[in-house]
Amino acid sequence: MDWKDPEQVREYNRIAKSVWRTDPENRKKEIEAGATWRRNNPDKVKAGKKKWHDANFEADNARTLAWRKEHPGYMNAWYAAHPGKMCEKNARRAAAKAGVSHVPYTVAEIYERDKGVCGLCHKRVAKKCVTIDHVLPLSLGGDDAPYNVQIAHLMCNSRKYNTARFPQNLRLAM
Numbered sequence: 001m002d003w004k005d006p007e008q009v010r011e012y013n014r015i016a017k018s019v020w021r022t023d024p025e026n027r028k029k030e031i032e033a034g035a036t037w038r039r040n041n042p043d044k045v046k047a048g049k050k051k052w053h054d055a056n057f058e059a060d061n062a063r064t065l066a067w068r069k070e071h072p073g074y075m076n077a078w079y080a081a082h083p084g085k086m087c088e089k090n091a092r093r094a095a096a097k098a099g100v101s102h103v104p105y106t107v108a109e110i111y112e113r114d115k116g117v118c119g120l121c122h123k124r125v126a127k128k129c130v131t132i133d134h135v136l137p138l139s140l141g142g143d144d145a146p147y148n149v150q151i152a153h154l155m156c157n158s159r160k161y162n163t164a165r166f167p168q169n170l171r172l173a174m
């Protein structure tokens with residue numbers, strides 16, 4: 001063995017370590033040390049994961065999809081246990097697709113702010129019938145954000161389609 005050859009030294013270390021870790025006590029210590037390092041270096045862990053994901057993007061996605069196929073119902077259960085996450089994810093996607101900004105908000109929050117009054121017909125909306133209306137539609141470049149949404153009846157909202165009703169709507173938003 002040539003100790004000056006870093007390649008061989010690495011190989012030596014690798015073999016020595018693999019022998020050392022066959023002892024369950026040592027393996028336990030190694031796992032603990034790894035966990036401690038990860039706890040102390042969250043940024044490096046994040047960067048490492050991202051680097052790995054970028055390099056193995058397709059394989060990583062395929063692995064995730066395969067795992068989900070083997071565990072049907074897992075994602076549904078997760079979304080059921082985390083109410084709002086699905087809506088939030090969809091909202092972020094829709095905003096990204098439309099090329100506009102997304103600032104998180106909840107329907108309850110907007111309902112409270114608008115005092116339960118439809119922004120389109122100015123009549124009260126029952127909580128269970130409320131929809132979110134984008135004052136300036138996403139398709140026209142309006143942001144998906146608290147400052148560009150108002151509550152509306154489903155009927156009022158669907159009648160509006162992709163039109164921004166100037167100037168009433170804009171005045172309402174300001």
Ligand SMILES: [Zn+2]
Nearest residue numbers: 118121153156
């Ligand atoms: Zn209305």
